Amino acid sequence: MAKKDIMTINMGPQHPSTHGVLQLILELDGETVVKATPHIGFLHRGVEKLSENRSYHRALPLTDRLDYLAPMSNNLGYVLAVEKLLGITDLIPERAKVVRVMMAELTRIKSHLVWLATHALDIGAMTVFLYCFREREAIMDMYEKLSGARMTSNYFRVGGLSLDLPEGFEKDVRSFIDAMPGHIETYEGLLTGNKIWQKRTIGVAKIDADAAIDIGLTGPALRASGVDWDLRRDNPYSGYEEYEFQVVTRQNGDTFDRYKARLDEMRESCKIIRQALDKLQPGPILADAPAVCLPPKEKVVNSIEGLIHQFKIITEGFKPEPGEIYQGVEAPKGELGYYLVSDGSANPYRMKIRPPSFVNLQALPQMVEGALLADVIAAIGTLDIVLGEIDR
């Protein structure tokens, strides 16, 4: 056999289609990828180490910055984990739970919109990008109304929510989800039947169910390979058991099926949000757990007891009893898990984050080896990675 000339090329970390600072070392035989080696860590900020040195309340803003396209999902996982560690899960008021679900699903749509926009742009469909960002902007505005920030929301609190919904917010959400299914039709109209899109996605970066489980894929990437597993339905949290929705699965496990799965997931999210809006009743937004939750602002500014209460929680924090828990939530990209160890002090003794993108990226080499160089771009896009949470 003739000797093969293998060429090694570098892709990233400053490459627009690597979705952040991902570096890939590709060994090519002509146009065919022989070996792909991802290099990560360029965005490592030591979130786990930092959180060991902060109280539980103060570690919360760090979680916004993990998957910065879906900050509220990260917040949700973290507050649920801390609540479980404290044993106050059952005390969370209904209104807080419903708002959490509503915002988590809006966040899912927001994250999937960026995925679709950039994925389509990467493989040549430019128009979709602008449409997706138009809709995302509406969600960003809602974020801003709700929390004051467009990306780093930091809106949920251990025990409930930081603020109640602003005036007219429900109306905004309702008009958004009324319009959203039509927008999804538009994206589908541009892509699904598009011959170029089909050629670039059908059969590309295929992975079967067993390989996907073995490598640890989660979320839509796993469900597109035919594995019917969604934490929202199977290990429900924050009241997800009360909502009716379909867990979208597809069978082929290729880029096209992952695309379809995510689009259908957005439709399901709209249904969940509608149910959440119908459920929403006035009521308290913080648990009746004075050792954990900050008092309402009126009490802080109008009474000395309230001020002392706030001061104590801010300066001392709260101390969960020693123990360890793991809480997983269905983030837009897959299972986001928090493993918390408490030693009885006010800081987490150990906080391990299981970021879905980190594990999903591990599947990249086996998806692209033997494929064409151009398919690497499609594979990175279809895995929907965010380097903020990979590198932490």
Added chain:
Amino acid sequence: MSQAVVAKLKGAFPATVQEVKEHRGEVTVTVKREDIVQVCDFLKKEAGYNFLCDLCGVDYLGQQPRFMVVYNLYNITTKERLRVKVAVPEEDACVETVSGVWSTANWHERECWDLMGIRFANHPDLRRILMPENWEGHPLRKDYPLQGPGREPYQGRLS
């Protein structure tokens, strides 16, 4: 249900299971370090824990043995979780790799080596993953300064 798995595990490895704990409804089983691969293999094949969610190290500085390696398992069929832990002494911070049982362990173990300094024997590719190749020390160890080595400790408030 998890208790049934623990009983099954105890039946199969009577000398291996050192401690079983339940906290907030989650079961944690501590097993002997030498048997971790057999235990994981058993849990995957006989008990259906086909998914390794997470693997990480915890540094209990000042205790003997110093480290714990934690395996968070999931059973996709019964939708149940189980946590397995092994104690790792500082002098011989090394555990057999489970990347032969679940491929996903590969990067998790690399991260654990990188940040916690626990080696994984027979690992196919044990390199640093988040920190640069030439980095000295393992940042998530409790005796590693927050500001990094060779710098003044942070004077402000953290909590």
